[in-house]
Amino acid sequence: MSERETTVPLGDRSYQLVIGRDIRRELAGRLDFLGDGAKVAVVTSPELRRVYGDEAVERLSKAGFQAWVAEIPDGPGHKTLATASLLYDQFVERRMERGSLAIALGGGAIGDVVGFVSATYMRGISYVQMPTTLIAQVDASIGGMVSIDHSKGKNLIGVFYQPKLVLIDVAMLDSLPDRQLRAGIAEILRYAVIAAPHLFETLEIRMEAILSRDPQVLTALIVDSCAIKAHLIGQDETGRGVRATLYYGHTFGHAIEAVTGYGRLSHGEAAAIGMVCAAEMARERGMIGSEFCDRQRGILQAAGLATSCPGDVDAGEIVDAMALDENVVGGRIRFIVPTGVGATEIRYDFSSDEAERAITATR
Amino acid sequence: MSERETTVPLGDRSYQLVIGRDIRRELAGRLDFLGDGAKVAVVTSPELRRVYGDEAVERLSKAGFQAWVAEIPDGPGHKTLATASLLYDQFVERRMERGSLAIALGGGAIGDVVGFVSATYMRGISYVQMPTTLIAQVDASIGGMVSIDHSKGKNLIGVFYQPKLVLIDVAMLDSLPDRQLRAGIAEILRYAVIAAPHLFETLEIRMEAILSRDPQVLTALIVDSCAIKAHLIGQDETGRGVRATLYYGHTFGHAIEAVTGYGRLSHGEAAAIGMVCAAEMARERGMIGSEFCDRQRGILQAAGLATSCPGDVDAGEIVDAMALDENVVGGRIRFIVPTGVGATEIRYDFSSDEAERAITATR
Numbered sequence: 206m207s208e209r210e211t212t213v214p215l216g217d218r219s220y221q222l223v224i225g226r227d228i229r230r231e232l233a234g235r236l237d238f239l240g241d242g243a244k245v246a247v248v249t250s251p252e253l254r255r256v257y258g259d260e261a262v263e264r265l266s267k268a269g270f271q272a273w274v275a276e277i278p279d280g281p282g283h284k285t286l287a288t289a290s291l292l293y294d295q296f297v298e299r300r301m302e303r304g305s306l307a308i309a310l311g312g313g314a315i316g317d318v319v320g321f322v323s324a325t326y327m328r329g330i331s332y333v334q335m336p337t338t339l340i341a342q343v344d345a346s347i348g349g350m351v352s353i354d355h356s357k358g359k360n361l362i363g364v365f366y367q368p369k370l371v372l373i374d375v376a377m378l379d380s381l382p383d384r385q386l387r388a389g390i391a392e393i394l395r396y397a398v399i400a401a402p403h404l405f406e407t408l409e410i411r412m413e414a415i416l417s418r419d420p421q422v423l424t425a426l427i428v429d430s431c432a433i434k435a436h437l438i439g440q441d442e443t444g445r446g447v448r449a450t451l452y453y454g455h456t457f458g459h460a461i462e463a464v465t466g467y468g469r470l471s472h473g474e475a476a477a478i479g480m481v482c483a484a485e486m487a488r489e490r491g492m493i494g495s496e497f498c499d500r501q502r503g504i505l506q507a508a509g510l511a512t513s514c515p516g517d518v519d520a521g522e523i524v525d526a527m528a529l530d531e532n533v534v535g536g537r538i539r540f541i542v543p544t545g546v547g548a549t550e551i552r553y554d555f556s557s558d559e560a561e562r563a564i565t566a567t568r
Numbered sequence: 569m570s571e572r573e574t575t576v577p578l579g580d581r582s583y584q585l586v587i588g589r590d591i592r593r594e595l596a597g598r599l600d601f602l603g604d605g606a607k608v609a610v611v612t613s614p615e616l617r618r619v620y621g622d623e624a625v626e627r628l629s630k631a632g633f634q635a636w637v638a639e640i641p642d643g644p645g646h647k648t649l650a651t652a653s654l655l656y657d658q659f660v661e662r663r664m665e666r667g668s669l670a671i672a673l674g675g676g677a678i679g680d681v682v683g684f685v686s687a688t689y690m691r692g693i694s695y696v697q698m699p700t701t702l703i704a705q706v707d708a709s710i711g712g713m714v715s716i717d718h719s720k721g722k723n724l725i726g727v728f729y730q731p732k733l734v735l736i737d738v739a740m741l742d743s744l745p746d747r748q749l750r751a752g753i754a755e756i757l758r759y760a761v762i763a764a765p766h767l768f769e770t771l772e773i774r775m776e777a778i779l780s781r782d783p784q785v786l787t788a789l790i791v792d793s794c795a796i797k798a799h800l801i802g803q804d805e806t807g808r809g810v811r812a813t814l815y816y817g818h819t820f821g822h823a824i825e826a827v828t829g830y831g832r833l834s835h836g837e838a839a840a841i842g843m844v845c846a847a848e849m850a851r852e853r854g855m856i857g858s859e860f861c862d863r864q865r866g867i868l869q870a871a872g873l874a875t876s877c878p879g880d881v882d883a884g885e886i887v888d889a890m891a892l893d894e895n896v897v898g899g900r901i902r903f904i905v906p907t908g909v910g911a912t913e914i915r916y917d918f919s920s921d922e923a924e925r926a927i928t929a930t931r
Contacts, residue, residue, distance in 0.1 A: 328726045363691045
């Protein structure tokens with residue numbers, strides 16, 4: 206299958222998303238922004254190092270770079286200042302300079318930690334995203350919103366810092382655990398609800414092919430998702446305007462993750478439940494019909510995702526956790542609610558009670 | 569004495585430096601960029617809280633803001649991720665939001681930690697600098713180069729993030745310890761060598777008045793220093809061009825601080841020795857005469873500052889430490905060297921040997 210490219214249009218900080226099977230092999234040839242013999246840190250987990258990391262270093266070394274592997278733990282529980290600190294230490298030991306490059310080879314957690322550390326090491330070095338999970342390929346690796354978690358709330362520490370390149374190797378999904386594949390489908394559904402009725406229909410009709418990892422269908426979903434995200438970022442880099450629609454399902458989702466304890470539900474799994482809650486809240490207000498809610502729930506269930514909060518979690522606690530999220534402006538919580546397939550609204554006028562009722566109603 | 573204002577000209581991120589006696593009392597009235605009733609964290613040390621912090625909170629509260637004091641340790645040894653983490657914790661506990669404000673009320677360390685945390689908390693909240701030491705008033709509080717130290721090198725973790733306002737209360741210097749006053753004079757001399765022959769002459773002629781804290785002379789020095797820094801930042805925000813001249817004395821200085829162990833010599837004291845070394849290195853190459861070196865040393869000695877490295881520190885170790893500094897590009901160390909009073913060059917062609925010889929020669 207041939208490769209596809211999309212530009213994230215941000216003036217002199219624009220960059221390419223390159224999507225294709227085995228595209229990882231082209232990495233070294235796409236680093237023309239680097240000086241000859243520059244230092245390149247391939248930052249990855251011990252597991253991924255064996256599969257892709259050592260191979261990447263070998264190719265980079267052959268191309269004349271001073272490449273090396275930095276190991277940090279991957280996974281949502283490791284998106285912390287402690288992990289960032291581990292990476293700073295390794296950068297200092299290897300004497301990484303302003304002209305050096307970091308490559309984030311991993312899931313969303315590694316992408317965020319590498320982005321944050323790259324933004325802040327010596328006040329900013331270049332970095333490249335090579336996402337290895339579906340959720341990172343369609344979401345976390347794109348847009349430069351890099352951040353780490355505080356024990357009391359997700360993504361509370363972070364900056365905007367764009368990568369130089371995002372290289373999305375679809376072949377990496379062949380070995381992705383089912384659970385992580387499903388979590389990625391939740392994020393793709395999010396794009397469909399925000400901006401793409403055709404994507405919504407594909408998810409309804411082709412779920413079997415998606416779950417069996419049909420390369421053509423999966424690649425098409427990734428290309429469409431990336432194009433939507435690139436477009437939104439080009440219009441609104443910092444998420445104060447239209448980019449905020451990407452938080453659809455995430456106001457609830459982040460709070461659900463926090464209250465259940467990070468790690469029990471993944472980011473995508475919590476977002477799936479969050480989308481069901483947000484739609485239910487809009488339905489109760491009469492902003493959308495129950496048919497939409499049923500269709501959305503149908504897609505999530507077909508993907509094997511939960512569509513309601515775990516029974517042992519208190520709805521009030523989830524709403525309390527929302528107040529600690531970054532989605533609070535002037536004391537009001539921001540919700541993205543659907544008004545149709547391909548149509549959402551950014552609203553600050555929903556009450557805590559309405560949110561709590563929606564959580565309860567989905568049980 | 570009337571107040572003086574200088575603009576740091578950075579387009580829509582421009583801001584004012586306001587300099588005057590007792591100007592701290594005008595703080596609340598100058599926060600018109602904030603929303604009504606916004607949360608304002610006055611970040612300061614336990615000691616400064618008693619002198620200025622509680623008073624600031626009282627005035628801010630009267631003006632309708634939700635003001636509170638966040639305590640963190642001040643001083644160069646505390647410019648660390650651990651201190652930043654303490655501040656993140658307090659911001660989360662008080663539920664600081666994107667529309668909230670942080671005020672750095674303290675020396676350079678507090679200014680940098682507050683700037684860094686403000687840049688990264690929820691991907692950026694506003695902050696104001698209220699520097700309480702001479703060195704912070706003429707240097708650290710201006711320009712948005714906010715960073716924290718790694719155990720192996722100064723300022724290795726940081727970002728560029730401009731404050732909304734810098735409020736410089738000259739009355740705060742009345743109670744400043746002599747040693748800190750002297751360290752500030754070193755930074756003022758730095759401006760004089762880079763860009764201001766008249767300032768150089770003032771330092772030669774009026775040192776007695778400066779050390780006795782003559783308000784008029786001291787204020788004039790601060791106003792001139794701030795104007796030079798504001799001008800350089802307006803031309804080159806990120807220090808890749810002309811702003812880099814501000815590193816005069818600091819390539820040596822940072823390394824001297826690192827090798828002697830942070831805290832033994834202050835930033836300004838190390839920079840003073842660094843300027844002597846940089847001038848000696850230029851003299852050995854024939855780029856400047858010994859008359860300049862003598863005059864510069866004369867000013868530093870009149871200010872009561874050391875002009876040579878501590879005898880127990882190895883010159884080679886200092887040069888090694890330079891290689892870990894942010895002033896390294898493509899493996900070459902950047903030096904700023906004087907070629908006259910008010911004239912410096914940015915050079916990458918000095919060898920480690922030359923640097924080591926200069927350190928030894930100043931003993």
